Amino acid sequence: MTFANLRGLGLALAIAAAMFLQLGSAPASAQEIQITIDNFTFAPNELKLKVGDSVTWTNHDDIPHTVVSAGKFRSKTMDTDDKFTFTFTSAGDYKYFCSLHPHMTGMIKVE
């Protein structure tokens, strides 16, 4: 067997192992989604996720912002580069806004 063949075999084994691990880890692992706050805008502004997923907001403005969804979650005031993470454990529509600039709004749909 040549060296090239051995390398090919190693790659095939690695792929087989990766496929096996993927099949073995159902349900699919939760996602961690990033939302940036830039120029008074949440981006992306609308998101669809699954129960168990989490979202991290990062404030890239040099002005403080918050992330508030009435009765669901409320961040502290986030200064520049501050982050806020929330894990969505139940399905539903989550409208949220910045309590300092209420015209800043976003929507997350969890199914």
Ligand SMILES: [Cu+2]
């Ligand atoms: Cu704000």
